[in-house]
Amino acid sequence: EAQVTQNPRYLITVTGKKLTVTCSQNMNHEYMSWYRQDPGLGLRQIYYSMNVEVTDKGDVPEGYKVSRKEKRNFPLILESPSPNQTSLYFCASSPIATVDNSPLHFGNGTRLTVT
Amino acid sequence: AQSVSQHNHHVILSEAASLELGCNYSYGGTVNLFWYVQYPGQHLQLLLKYFSGDPLVKGIKGFEAEFIKSKFSFNLRKPSVQWSDTAEYFCAVLYNNNDMRFGAGTRLTVKP
Numbered sequence: 587e588a589q590v591t592q593n594p595r596y597l598i599t600v601t602g603k604k605l606t607v608t609c610s611q612n613m614n615h616e617y618m619s620w621y622r623q624d625p626g627l628g629l630r631q632i633y634y635s636m637n638v639e640v641t642d643k644g645d646v647p648e649g650y651k652v653s654r655k656e657k658r659n660f661p662l663i664l665e666s667p668s669p670n671q672t673s674l675y676f677c678a679s680s681p682i683a684t685v686d687n688s689p690l691h692f693g694n695g696t697r698l699t700v701t
Numbered sequence: 702a703q704s705v706s707q708h709n710h711h712v713i714l715s716e717a718a719s720l721e722l723g724c725n726y727s728y729g730g731t732v733n734l735f736w737y738v739q740y741p742g743q744h745l746q747l748l749l750k751y752f753s754g755d756p757l758v759k760g761i762k763g764f765e766a767e768f769i770k771s772k773f774s775f776n777l778r779k780p781s782v783q784w785s786d787t788a789e790y791f792c793a794v795l796y797n798n799n800d801m802r803f804g805a806g807t808r809l810t811v812k813p
Contacts, residue, residue: 619801626710628791629745629803636799645702676744689735690801692744 588613592677592693599667600701607662607696609677615691617680618660619644620652622673623695629676635660667700674698703729703796707804714782715812722777722807724792733795734775736766739806740788748790751775762786784813 590611599605611618619634621644631644635654649671651663660679664671674697678690708723726732733752737745749760756768766777775792792804 621803626805628705628707628805629793631801634801678745689747689750690737690745692746694744 588691590677590679590691590693592675592696594696595694596697598699598701601668602666605664605667605698607664607675607677607698609660609662609693610658611660611677611679611691612658613679613681613691614657615679615681616657618654619678619690620650620660620662621676621678622646622671623676624673632662632675667698669700672698672700703727703794703800703802705792705794705802705804707790707792707807709807710805711808711810713810713812716784717781718811720777720779720782720786720809722790722792722809724775724777724804726773726775726792726794726802728773729794729796729800731797733798734766734768735793735795736760736764736775736777737791737793737803738788739791745791748777782809782811784811787811 593608616637620632621629623629630646632650633652635641676695677693680690705726735750736748738748739745749758751758751768759765764779768775789806789808791806795801
């Protein structure tokens with residue numbers, strides 16, 4: 587089954603404790619991205635990647651890192667989480683962002699709470 | 702910076718009422734337009750999309766949207782809503798094939 591898999595689904599952590607949220611897709615998509623969803627703000631893009639070893643900042647990259655060493659994986663890293671990073675995070679992928687007919691496929695989300 | 706505006710934060714309708722959700726976007730070159738739906742506790746799913754051609758696009762579950770270029774709008778419509786349409790709806794715009802922007806979302810509650 588074609589899907590985008592995020593782990594974990596729920597995570598509660600403390601300020602400053604490094605964490606990684608994994609994202610994996612099995613559709614051989616070039617494009618992957620991370621969003622955070624906050625009430626009243628919709629989805630805001632954190633980072634995106636057009637292909638392996640190519641990553642770019644989105645709207646709200648501060649406090650986050652990503653890597654794209656393999657095509658299928660795009661982990662989101664919070665080196666020193668802070669309470670303002672408490673949010674719902676979505677990973678998404680598409681065949682390629684520059685080609686027509688390529689909607690995003692979303693993962694099921696990761697709800698992160700930083701205390 | 703490009704932006705997408707959804708005017709209604711929360712819409713409450715009774716079953717069988719007609720729906721129209723507004724979406725406007727800022728100018729920014731080539732655009733592709735989308736509506737996504739998020740049912741409670743689920744991830745976003747594509748409802749419909751517009752890339753070119755007929756500005757009136759039809760999506761799943763009886764939804765449709767009209768692209769009006771002169772107004773920078775892409776409003777979502779459904780003639781008769783059902784209780785199962787209760788969800789959050791997001792308008793999204795892909796600018797210049799690489800910059801995806803989402804609106805803040807509109808929560809739709811349909812009363813049975």
